């Protein structure tokens with residue numbers, strides 16, 4: 001367990017020296033701010049994130065990533 005910023009999070013520090021070098025280069029607080037869940041090991045940035053953000057499908061009640069020039073996801077574009 002490691003304290004990062006104002007919150008405590010579980011980050012497993014690797015035993016392998018080459019992995020430890022990479023681990024030390026990661027800005028963990030920024031990664032957590034951007035949407036990384038260490039417990040689930042999932043990176044899910046918000047749509048409005050300035051770096052990792054994406055355009056959501058314009059169809060009502062659809063939260064998929066827009067893939068077409070019309071702002072629709074693949075599924076809604078097929079309807």
Ligand SMILES: [Zn+2]
Pocket residue numbers: 057058059062063064072073074075076077
């Ligand atoms: Zn859609």
